[in-house]
Amino acid sequence: MHPMIMFSKINKWYGEYQALTDITAQVQPGEVVVLCGPSGSGKSTLIRTVNRLEDIQNGQILFDGQDVHGTDAQINRLRSRVGFVFQSFNLFPHLSVLENITLAPSKIRNLKGAAAKQKAMELLDRVGLAHKAGAYPAQLSGGQQQRVAIARALAMEPPVMLFDEPTSALDPEMVGEVLSVMKGLAKDGMTMMCVTHEMNFAREVADTIWFMDAGQILEKSKPEAFFLQPSHPRAQRFIADLRAH
Amino acid sequence: MFDIVEIVQQNWTLFLIGQYPHGPLGGLASTLILAALALLLAFPFGLLLALARVSPWKGVYWVATTWVYVLRGIPLLMVIFWTYFLVPLLIGHNITGFMTMLCTLVIYQSAYLCEIIRGGIQALPAGQYEASRALGLGYLRTTVWVILPQALYNALPSLISQFISIIKETSLGYVINVQEVTFAANQVNNQLLTKPFQVFFILAIIYYLLCFGLTHLAGWVERRIARKRLGDGGHTASSGPLLATDN
Amino acid sequence: MKHDFDLAAILRGEYAELIVKGIEMTLQLALFAWLLAMALALFLVTVRLTGNKLADRLVAAYVSYHRNVPTLVQLMLWYFGVPTLLSESTQLWLANHNTEYLFSVIALGLCQAAYFCEDIRSGLRAIPSGQTEASRALGLGYVRSMRYVILPQGVRNCLPSLINHTVLLFKNTSLAMAIGVMELTYATREVENYTFRTFESYLVATVFYLVFSLLLMGAGALLARHFSKALAR
Numbered sequence: 001m002h003p004m005i006m007f008s009k010i011n012k013w014y015g016e017y018q019a020l021t022d023i024t025a026q027v028q029p030g031e032v033v034v035l036c037g038p039s040g041s042g043k044s045t046l047i048r049t050v051n052r053l054e055d056i057q058n059g060q061i062l063f064d065g066q067d068v069h070g071t072d073a074q075i076n077r078l079r080s081r082v083g084f085v086f087q088s089f090n091l092f093p094h095l096s097v098l099e100n101i102t103l104a105p106s107k108i109r110n111l112k113g114a115a116a117k118q119k120a121m122e123l124l125d126r127v128g129l130a131h132k133a134g135a136y137p138a139q140l141s142g143g144q145q146q147r148v149a150i151a152r153a154l155a156m157e158p159p160v161m162l163f164d165e166p167t168s169a170l171d172p173e174m175v176g177e178v179l180s181v182m183k184g185l186a187k188d189g190m191t192m193m194c195v196t197h198e199m200n201f202a203r204e205v206a207d208t209i210w211f212m213d214a215g216q217i218l219e220k221s222k223p224e225a226f227f228l229q230p231s232h233p234r235a236q237r238f239i240a241d242l243r244a245h
Numbered sequence: 246m247f248d249i250v251e252i253v254q255q256n257w258t259l260f261l262i263g264q265y266p267h268g269p270l271g272g273l274a275s276t277l278i279l280a281a282l283a284l285l286l287a288f289p290f291g292l293l294l295a296l297a298r299v300s301p302w303k304g305v306y307w308v309a310t311t312w313v314y315v316l317r318g319i320p321l322l323m324v325i326f327w328t329y330f331l332v333p334l335l336i337g338h339n340i341t342g343f344m345t346m347l348c349t350l351v352i353y354q355s356a357y358l359c360e361i362i363r364g365g366i367q368a369l370p371a372g373q374y375e376a377s378r379a380l381g382l383g384y385l386r387t388t389v390w391v392i393l394p395q396a397l398y399n400a401l402p403s404l405i406s407q408f409i410s411i412i413k414e415t416s417l418g419y420v421i422n423v424q425e426v427t428f429a430a431n432q433v434n435n436q437l438l439t440k441p442f443q444v445f446f447i448l449a450i451i452y453y454l455l456c457f458g459l460t461h462l463a464g465w466v467e468r469r470i471a472r473k474r475l476g477d478g479g480h481t482a483s484s485g486p487l488l489a490t491d492n
Numbered sequence: 493m494k495h496d497f498d499l500a501a502i503l504r505g506e507y508a509e510l511i512v513k514g515i516e517m518t519l520q521l522a523l524f525a526w527l528l529a530m531a532l533a534l535f536l537v538t539v540r541l542t543g544n545k546l547a548d549r550l551v552a553a554y555v556s557y558h559r560n561v562p563t564l565v566q567l568m569l570w571y572f573g574v575p576t577l578l579s580e581s582t583q584l585w586l587a588n589h590n591t592e593y594l595f596s597v598i599a600l601g602l603c604q605a606a607y608f609c610e611d612i613r614s615g616l617r618a619i620p621s622g623q624t625e626a627s628r629a630l631g632l633g634y635v636r637s638m639r640y641v642i643l644p645q646g647v648r649n650c651l652p653s654l655i656n657h658t659v660l661l662f663k664n665t666s667l668a669m670a671i672g673v674m675e676l677t678y679a680t681r682e683v684e685n686y687t688f689r690t691f692e693s694y695l696v697a698t699v700f701y702l703v704f705s706l707l708l709m710g711a712g713a714l715l716a717r718h719f720s721k722a723l724a725r
Contacts, residue, residue: 051629080631090626094644103640104630149626156631318659318705319698320666322677327698330690413562420670427565434572442573449561449569456560 002065004029004160004191005050011058012045012215019045021215023059029159032192034202034223037212038238043195044087046212047162050193051082064159080108083153083161087168089145091137091152097124098133101152108156123151127181143174150181161185163194199242203227211235249443256433260451263424269343271424273451279343279425280412283350284404290351291358296388298363309359316356321417325349329421342423350411357407365400366392399474402467409456409463416452426451499692507683511696514679521596521665521675526658528601533608540613551609558606563599564667570599571671596668600661607657615650616642648719655712659705666701676700 003026010023020042027033035043048054049061052068052075061068063078092100101120105111111119124130127147137145146166153161163182167175179201186192186205196202202209202223209226211219211234219232230236253260263271270278297309316324328349333339340348369392377387397404416427430448434441503511536554539547558566571592575583619642627637669678680697684690 053625053629076628076631076633078631079629082629084626084629086622086626086629088620088622090620090622092623092626092641092645094648104632107636107640108631152630314706315702318663318702318709320663320677320701322666322669323694323698323701326677326681327694330694409560413560416562416564417667419564427562427568431568440576442569442576445565445569445573449557449565452562452565453557453560457556460560 003027003062004031004064005193006062007046007059008062009059010046010049010056010061012049012054012056019215020049020056023215023217025210025217025220027160027191027193029191030189031207032186032190032205033194033208033210034206035193035195035210035212036197036199036202036238037218040214041212042215043212044164045215047164047193047195050160050162051079051084053084076108080104080156081158081160083156083158085146085149085153085161085163085166087165089137089142089149089169091145091149093137095136096133097129097135097137097140097148100137100148101155104152105155120151120155123154124148126154126184127151128177141174142170143177146170146174146178147181150178150185154185160191160193163192163196165195165197167196167198199227211238213238248440249447252433252437252440252443253447259429259433260426260447263429269424271426272429273426273455275343275423276412276415276425279346279350279415279418279423280408282347283354283411283415284408286347287351287354287358290355291362292393294355294359295362295366298359299366313356313359316353317360321349321353321414322420324353325417325421328352342418342421345421346415346418346423346425350414353414354407354411357410358404361400361403361407362396364403365396368399369395399470401470402463405459405463405466409459412456412459413452498689499695503696507687510679510683511676511693514674514676514697515700517593517673517679518662518665518675521593521600521668521673522662524597525600525604525665526661528597529604529608529661532601532605533612536605536609537612537616540609541616555606555609558603559610563603563664564670566603567596567599567667567671571595592668592671592673596665596671596673600664600668603664604657604661607660608654611650611653611657612646614653615648616646618649619645648716651712651716651719655709655716658712659708662705662708663701 005027007023007025010020011018012020023046035046037043045054049056050063050068052073056069063082066078067073068078091097092103095103098117098120101123102111102116105119106116121130121133124133127150129144129147129151132140132144132148137148140148150161150166166182167178170178175198179198182192182194182201183205194202194206206223208220209223210217211221211226211230211232213234219226219230219235221230226235227239230239259272261272262274263269265271265274269275294309294313297305298313300306325346329345332345332348373391373395374387377391378384382390415423415425418425419427419431422428427448430444434444437444536551540551574595575586575591578586623641623645624637627641628634632640665675666677668675669681672678674682676697680693683693687693
């Protein structure tokens, strides 16, 4: 089994500033990876390179064996196989919840009509929002919007789901509903990369924690090990700060 | 095209100040004076209309709203003709083209200035009004000391833009023989007869430089206001991996 | 100053005809100028979207010129100035045909294209960048993203400005009288000259302009409401 995602010596600069330094890592099929670390460490930048929302200057990223940043990469095809959930949801405000979900499948996979609707309703059911199919994003709460965003990403049946701080923009009481959807996905065996500050979620659900700081992955370990006793001094400081809350 | 330089050299006084001192002041000077006076005189009207449109008194509101909608719905040219016809009737004797144009612009612009000022007032957070009333300041005092200073300051860029519009509108004075720069250009054209493109091109450039310069001023003012309002030293969202966001 | 108000006097016979012809001309002028302006504006926006620096500067210069020079002056430049730049035979041809109308459409259309172009551009810029990211992240290509996600939102955003500028275009048709086009304002002056009934003739024209402007604004408001049903609240 080859890795689902493979990072080989990734380097990225924004002008003079180096955002990612020599990142080498792998995500196996079915693995749930949580990226954590202080602000500005490059976590979001890293996962955005997977579906090429960010470019890289050096190195190679392989998704399911394909070079993501190669010149002949079929980027649209690739992106339709990577589910991405944004911090700010980014639902399409001019389309209903149902239409948000069926847009990509209908245009890319040609799934139309009743079949499309049924699929979408199944997904909405899975995230607990079947009753909101006809509503518009502006009428939903933040937690509901994010759940719809997850359903929208799942509609293309991607083998991998990427989450970029999915709960950071939510009011505290809505974080739980989104996390429980994500936990459900993990339990069903989805390959996931998740940037988050929700440490309890990480402890419960992650297979591996990648700790990042200043553009580098300083430590990769199992959650129990990481939270009890991280090896890298920077990670130790991070955990200590967390506990201080 | 070399003619253009020649034409400017020979006729620049006509373009700049019209036939003065052998006639009334005209040309660009007249354009600017007309526009500036129009803005100054229209401003108080616009202000009153704006206050009327945000006031809670229905009668006042409807009169002002009708005035604004009518003036915004008819061409400036029609307003010129109406003024040309009505003002002498109302005051009993004829008035110069310049005065006609001035009255027209004041009336016409009162509607537009009203909308700009009203926009500035309504863009203020409701909290401003509430806080002021909570301190015990009445409606009038609140309006004068709290609302208007802020609204007018915020509306400054739009007011400058409106000044630019007024300058452009003065060109219609040509139709009733007002001695402004468009009229001057036509005079030059009527003398030369064979170089209409060059003459009108010069006219276009004059307006362009004037208005373009003022547009830049408006942009500068807008940026200064934005900076002041967001707090000084403000780096709003900028190039930022150095800022504390993950992206 | 005793003036008997007699609306019927001008609404009969040949005077009515003049006015009706004027209205026709105004509406025609407005329509064709609007079509030209819209088509050109869409073209200019597409050019700007390509990202080519030179093209962007050229379009910016075009917009800048047409927004800073008075419409009347633009009209004069086209009607009085441009023909002298053309060849002898073209000038002869132009002299024999109704060039006032043609140049009015061109001048008004080109001028409004600049405004429409900026309106559309602002409308597109008001869309949060997350929308493009989200649609691209789903695998929708550039064209599909534009068509199903970006443009629908852009249209809703720029509708109010487009409507305002359409009303402006409609009012600007009156400027064509300065170069002899027999639109409504011109016709009104004619009728006034013949009948000396200034008040009545002006009133008719004013009412027409007002009613039509309000109709345009009303239609626009309806359109805006229809589109923003989804986005409102």
